[in-house]
Amino acid sequence: MPRRFSNPLIWVLIVFAMIGLGSYLWNSPQQLISSILIIGVIVGVVYFLLQRSRPAENNKYKKAVKQSKRKYAQPTTTLKKTSSKTTPMKKRKKETHLTVIEGKKNKKKNRASF
Known part of the structure; x- marks a missing residue:
């Protein structure tokens, strides 16, 4: 079972941060909000720059997706228009009557004769 926050040093750091x-919120709330916004903008810019510097992985993924779409694509079927004239119904053939002929099931084969 993993130990979560069991180290007292972590608890001390969390209390000091709170x-x-x-x-900071009590003394200058406007400065706190502006600093949070500045940190958010900086993190967003760094994230955007890191995403643009790694296009090779994304391009390979897109290429693989295209190939799999081409390979496993369902063929598009076009609907045929029904003709307005009626065609006569085809007559069904009568099924042939088949009978099973009972054979000699219980008779053992003489293997020595082969």
């Missing part, structure tokens, strides 16, 4: 955010 105290710092609380005092």
